Amino acid sequence: MSAASLSLTANSSNPAPAAEPTSPARTTENHMTSAAPTTIAASKPAPKNYAEPIGRALRALLPPILGFALLVGIWAIVSMKNKGIPTPEVVWHAAVTLFSDPFYSNGPNDQGIGWNILSSLKRVAIGFGFAAAVGIPLGFMIGRFKFLSAALDPIISLLRPVSPLAWLPIGLLVFKKADPAATWTIFICSIWPMILNTAQGVQRVPQDYLNVARVLNLSEWKVITKILFPSVLPYMLTGIRLSIGTAWLVIVAAEMLTGGVGIGFWVWDEWNNLKVEHIIIAIFVIGLVGLLLEQLLIQIAKKFSYDSNS
């Protein structure tokens, strides 16, 4: 509220001419304020306009910065009490060295962190891709046909709560190799949200749209492309987002067990080398990659979401 009253007084004491051209910075700012003060702010003199967005940005950034400061503070205290845990400063220097050359390769057991992240992402992409290729069509069919849904629901309900790592030995047995076995666990953990969300989306296609299809007597192809697919898409994207989230959680654990190149294996390797600062770096990196994946999919989902009431 202080911003509004500030602009009110500024306006009454210094009434600017209406014809004064507005700078681009000001127009963006006006979009962000609420409707009532906007009209007043539009005729404000220029200098105050820069102070206000900066102030707002500071107010928005302050809580997260304080949060991180608190985290680092607690970490620093803990590391002082416990000699095994490296201090934030040590970790920072280790990170700088590590990221100065992320893509080196000294054989399969000593590669840069960049390679490790990329090979984990590759496994996730492959397992996830197969899960999408199987799960989305299966979800469509389960949503469309009551019989299939009744037949497969109990199986899905039984298998879904199982940790995907329990499937790892089966993967090792079938594929005889560690790498495809890790991909296999990703496939298993990604497929459930994909099936369930797609099926739910198909079941929730508004009856109105289906009535439109019936009245227009659209062909099956048109029904799928113009009505079913677009209305299921937001649900499908939710399934994909959940899948990617779990896949990224699971890959770390799977790689710890299977070895090879990958961020999960790297964490285990650094534990064996007792480089705890690298483990802490890995925790931040894994979190950051997960966050980016999530944000990417949220952005994609936004593009395809339609307000059904509109």
Next chain:
Amino acid sequence: MKSLVQIENVGMSFETKKGSFVALRDINLQINEGEVVSLIGHSGCGKSTLLNLIAGLTLPTDGALICGGREIAGPGPERAVVFQNHSLLPWLTCFENVYLGVERVFGQKEGKAKLKARTMAAIEMVHMAHAADKHPGEISGGMKQRIGIARAFAMEPKILLMDEPFGALDALTRAALQDELIGVMQKTGATVVMVTHDVDEAVLLSDRVVMLTNGPAATIGEILEVNLAKPRNRLTLANDAEYTRCRAAIIEFLYQKQVRKAA
């Protein structure tokens, strides 16, 4: 006048958990070509059920419905429906929404250019040319319903079925759309069946007003002929004796003969 739709001894009951629920019984009605018929009655009396039967969206449990000499066995583009909630597909532009129907009906015989011209003509008829490339989410409720009407008219149906087409709109927008509809019906000579619960709307737009008794087991109570010259103008009608008579007759039916039980 040639008869277009015959409804013969139609009854409709639904199976519910508590047993069979009779919604409609003994409906007999003939709709002639070029005629505008309103279905009016209290809510829950089965007006929309009857319209859905003509549309073919549901099939009757008794009797038969015939359109153009053939029994109605399912929905089809010769019986276009304007839904109350417009039912435009939100991921298509207004143009594409209308085009979807046009393509289905005329796509076999006509080229793309002709189909596009038809679509545009229908959109222009409801004065929405400026919004053809907008998505339904970007336009107002009244504009959406205009597009819904354009979609139905563009298919050149034998009969146009409207399920409380203006029910979700405010009074001023509704009046504007009624006037629009009067103009479009005048131009096309369309046969229309319209469900409404608005007495003025019924008198203003229709040739005949079919009044349904209260449900369950609703049937046709009275049929009122509206002997007013077309095109009609709401301003000059306000003090017209025939208009007042029709209005009074419907109100008497709804509020005296078919008093709504406290809901």
